[in-house]
């Protein structure tokens with residue numbers, strides 16, 4: 001089977017994390033709040049810059065970058081989502097679920113639960129696929145739960 005992919009954009013070596021977020025991340029947040037499912041998927045050989053682009057350089061806490069210039073797509077997406085929620089009508093309640101998994105050598109690892117190193121991808125009765133566990137945030141009441 002032949003797949004066709006359209007080419008949209010290539011970033012230069014001097015591109016900033018902000019420019020990449022503006023082109024790749026911000027439209028995803030807009031799409032999500034219009035009801036679309038959206039994914040930012042980084043693919044490439046080891047050392048090509050996936051983690052740097054998605055997370056940013058390592059911060060004081062391993063894997064967490066809060067440098068305003070250097071932070072990557074994921075912290076910027078999270079901020080954009082919560083900014084949108086914070087500015088929305090107070091009568092709207094949002095449910096936010098977070099899963100954080102890594103696929104490496106065809107194995108799925110739950111990064112929120114380091115003991116789960118080889119997770120199955122399961123499908124629920126509605127046919128949507130899931131993996132690992134979810135962290136659930138109910139905003140604005142600020143309830144945090146994990147199931």
Ligand SMILES: Nc1ncnc2c1ncn2[C@@H]1O[C@H](COP(=O)(O)OP(=O)(O)O)[C@@H](O)[C@H]1O
Pocket residue numbers: 044045046047048049050051052053057
């Ligand atoms: N845009 C960039 N600017 C500066 N350093 C970068 C950039 N992209 C990657 N690096 C550095 O290159 C190295 C490999 O990048 P990394 O994100 O770990 O690759 P991958 O996750 O694809 O294996 C890391 O030391 C990272 O800090």
Ligand SMILES: [Mg+2]
Pocket residue numbers: 050051052
């Ligand atoms: Mg990496």
